[in-house]
Amino acid sequence: MPSLSDLGEFGLIDRLAAALGPVASPGLVRGIGDDAAVYRIGTGPDGEARVHVVTTDALIEGVHFDRTFVPMDDLGEKAVAVNVSDVCAMNARPRYLTVALGVPDGFAVDDLDALYRGVRRACERYGCTVVGGDVTRSPALVLSIAAIGEAEEANVVYRNGAQVGDLLAVTGDLGASAVGLRLLRDPALRLEASAFPYPVRRHLAPTARLDAVEAFAHAGIRPSAMLDVSDGLASEIHHVCRNSGVGAVVQRSSVPIHPQTVAAAARLGVDPLGEAWWGGEDYELLLTLSAIDLSGLPPGLVTVVGRIVEADEGVTMEDDGQRSAFPGSGFDHFGEPHEELGIPSC
Amino acid sequence: MPSLSDLGEFGLIDRLAAALGPVASPGLVRGIGDDAAVYRIGTGPDGEARVHVVTTDALIEGVHFDRTFVPMDDLGEKAVAVNVSDVCAMNARPRYLTVALGVPDGFAVDDLDALYRGVRRACERYGCTVVGGDVTRSPALVLSIAAIGEAEEANVVYRNGAQVGDLLAVTGDLGASAVGLRLLRDPALRLEASAFPYPVRRHLAPTARLDAVEAFAHAGIRPSAMLDVSDGLASEIHHVCRNSGVGAVVQRSSVPIHPQTVAAAARLGVDPLGEAWWGGEDYELLLTLSAIDLSGLPPGLVTVVGRIVEADEGVTMEDDGQRSAFPGSGFDHFGEPHEELGIPSC
Numbered sequence: 109m110p111s112l113s114d115l116g117e118f119g120l121i122d123r124l125a126a127a128l129g130p131v132a133s134p135g136l137v138r139g140i141g142d143d144a145a146v147y148r149i150g151t152g153p154d155g156e157a158r159v160h161v162v163t164t165d166a167l168i169e170g171v172h173f174d175r176t177f178v179p180m181d182d183l184g185e186k187a188v189a190v191n192v193s194d195v196c197a198m199n200a201r202p203r204y205l206t207v208a209l210g211v212p213d214g215f216a217v218d219d220l221d222a223l224y225r226g227v228r229r230a231c232e233r234y235g236c237t238v239v240g241g242d243v244t245r246s247p248a249l250v251l252s253i254a255a256i257g258e259a260e261e262a263n264v265v266y267r268n269g270a271q272v273g274d275l276l277a278v279t280g281d282l283g284a285s286a287v288g289l290r291l292l293r294d295p296a297l298r299l300e301a302s303a304f305p306y307p308v309r310r311h312l313a314p315t316a317r318l319d320a321v322e323a324f325a326h327a328g329i330r331p332s333a334m335l336d337v338s339d340g341l342a343s344e345i346h347h348v349c350r351n352s353g354v355g356a357v358v359q360r361s362s363v364p365i366h367p368q369t370v371a372a373a374a375r376l377g378v379d380p381l382g383e384a385w386w387g388g389e390d391y392e393l394l395l396t397l398s399a400i401d402l403s404g405l406p407p408g409l410v411t412v413v414g415r416i417v418e419a420d421e422g423v424t425m426e427d428d429g430q431r432s433a434f435p436g437s438g439f440d441h442f443g444e445p446h447e448e449l450g451i452p453s454c
Numbered sequence: 455m456p457s458l459s460d461l462g463e464f465g466l467i468d469r470l471a472a473a474l475g476p477v478a479s480p481g482l483v484r485g486i487g488d489d490a491a492v493y494r495i496g497t498g499p500d501g502e503a504r505v506h507v508v509t510t511d512a513l514i515e516g517v518h519f520d521r522t523f524v525p526m527d528d529l530g531e532k533a534v535a536v537n538v539s540d541v542c543a544m545n546a547r548p549r550y551l552t553v554a555l556g557v558p559d560g561f562a563v564d565d566l567d568a569l570y571r572g573v574r575r576a577c578e579r580y581g582c583t584v585v586g587g588d589v590t591r592s593p594a595l596v597l598s599i600a601a602i603g604e605a606e607e608a609n610v611v612y613r614n615g616a617q618v619g620d621l622l623a624v625t626g627d628l629g630a631s632a633v634g635l636r637l638l639r640d641p642a643l644r645l646e647a648s649a650f651p652y653p654v655r656r657h658l659a660p661t662a663r664l665d666a667v668e669a670f671a672h673a674g675i676r677p678s679a680m681l682d683v684s685d686g687l688a689s690e691i692h693h694v695c696r697n698s699g700v701g702a703v704v705q706r707s708s709v710p711i712h713p714q715t716v717a718a719a720a721r722l723g724v725d726p727l728g729e730a731w732w733g734g735e736d737y738e739l740l741l742t743l744s745a746i747d748l749s750g751l752p753p754g755l756v757t758v759v760g761r762i763v764e765a766d767e768g769v770t771m772e773d774d775g776q777r778s779a780f781p782g783s784g785f786d787h788f789g790e791p792h793e794e795l796g797i798p799s800c
């Protein structure tokens with residue numbers, strides 16, 4: 109019998125999906141295995157088939173956050189954002205949330221108020237509504253959210269749609285959240301955190317890229333594959349390639365990194381690109397699309413970081429024209445933690 | 455600033471709902487405050503407006519269960535059942551589930567397999583499907599489930615529909631789960647648990663009453679109000695009366711209690727009726743309906759335990775024709791635990 113560490117997070121998910129048996133349900137378009145599940149709800153007024161998507165992500169004290177340095181309003185906002193990010197990764201818009209809250213003995217009511225202020229702020233930002241919840245005692249603070257989103261079925265984007273010849277692109281910039289966490293986790297460096305507000309805010313209160321979903325709709329384009337960058341760019345590129353049956357060439361120098369991330373990484377003595385590869389919790393979108401579709405997007409919305417190639421070329425990195433092996437996958441919640449980070453990202 | 459215990463569970467829920475502000479969302483029929491939220495998804499082939507309902511409930515180790523005596527397959531089954539029970543309380547049928555799992559270090563893979571076997575067993579029983587999830591490390595075992603169900607909008611039953619003159623009825627029998635928990639929690643009595651299999655099974659693997667929802671549909675009747683009995687009959691009757699703006703007279707001698715529950719309560723030296731009032735975790739349905747509708751139901755499906763009266767009569771108990779004060783509400787997850795139970799029910 110293997111241990112959980114032997115299996116690793118993705119081995120474990122495969123095992124659990126197998127334990128649940130074949131999933132067939134009328135109306136179910138996609139079950140376990142993407143950022144969110146997809147099921148039909150009927151047709152809209154225009155005759156288009158409409159779907160809902162549903163996803164769940166829990167934030168657990170001591171694993172995903174440390175109450176000693178995470179403000180409760182940011183935590184509430186983040187718990188919503190990480191779920192909305194999965195909805196966005198399906199090219200859908202969030203509608204309804206449920207919030208199951210586990211509260212430790214002695215937790216202050218004003219901290220709970222702050223937590224909910226953050227939840228509300230995120231709901232206002234993303235246009236979604238908390239419609240139900242559960243509150244219970246718990247040995248550690250737990251926020252478990254499920255998010256339901258809406259889309260036209262024809263617009264939903266999965267992980268497995270990347271085509272050879274597509275460009276590989278990301279929204280925003282990467283590595284900031286991991287660098288922000290390093291600053292916050294070190295009591296000495298925490299004092300300097302105010303010098304690097306960008307990575308710190310990216311860690312504490314990341315933004316789901318609903319604006320990108322809106323921009324795709326406005327431009328009338330649909331990425332061929334998409335997922336959110338929650339476990340590091342390396343991991344997500346491997347996911348999209350494995351799911352789509354393709355390879356990728358990634359331009360090392362193209363990975364977008366914010367100047368403050370670079371500066372903070374220098375202060376920390378770490379490689380900012382490593383933070384982008386393995387750090388996680390960026391909640392940007394990784395997508396593949398054609399060059400024609402790219403040209404229809406607003407300038408600056410995405411950065412091209414590579415291209416999709418045949419599966420037999422594998423996943424490689426290109427640096428000044430030299431190909432090299434691609435770094436391994438990102439954070440595994442059940443594998444050995446990366447020495448540098450210590451506690452797992454979300 | 456009050457403490458969480460000062461607020462109590464329901465005060466806390468009111469406070470959090472207020473913190474979230476007024477909830478208005480196109481298509482949202484009912485938000486926080488019932489067993490599940492209700493939102494429109496479109497119209498069915500028959501032109502009937504169709505809705506989804508969504509609910510979430512988390513089971514947390516040390517609060518809702520003790521791993522030393524709860525088999526993992528039963529726990530998986532129960533975590534699904536408590537959510538399906540909330541769907542049934544809306545007179546809806548479960549369709550899709552998400553499962554967020556927090557797993558402590560050192561948790562055995564075969565225990566996880568057993569947990570998922572139980573989840574699968576429940577899904578097969580209730581005809582629903584796990585479509586998504588999250589797996590993460592956690593200081594304690596956490597199962598946080600969200601359940602989405604389906605109904606015609608006209609068939610949904612809320613807590614606030616009880617009418618003066620309606621009968622008050624429950625499915626099945628009550629108090630068994632609380633008695634089962636007492637047997638299991640006492641290492642000496644646990645050895646005798648096999649003499650009382652019924653209450654023990656009712657605690658470990660309760661059944662959501664989807665069969666009652668099916669029976670209502672088959673008989674063509676719709677209860678005027680309904681909720682599931684998760685926190686004890688006393689609490690649920692107060693909920694339905696407060697929400698509906700009515701009073702109730704409850705026949706003390708009518709509350710259905712299983713013979714094994716009575717026998718086990720005698721062995722434990724507790725009042726079985728007290729277990730029904732305050733014990734919780736029965737996951738039966740409490741409903742109000744007209745006498746005519748009652749006559750259309752299969753015999754034995756529900757037991758009439760009282761009647762709905764004007765609000766100014768309050769909630770009272772009737773015993774051999776004598777009215778007396780009704781016992782207080784059921785388990786409050788943040789109030790002082792009942793001395794007898796020690797750990798809160800779900």
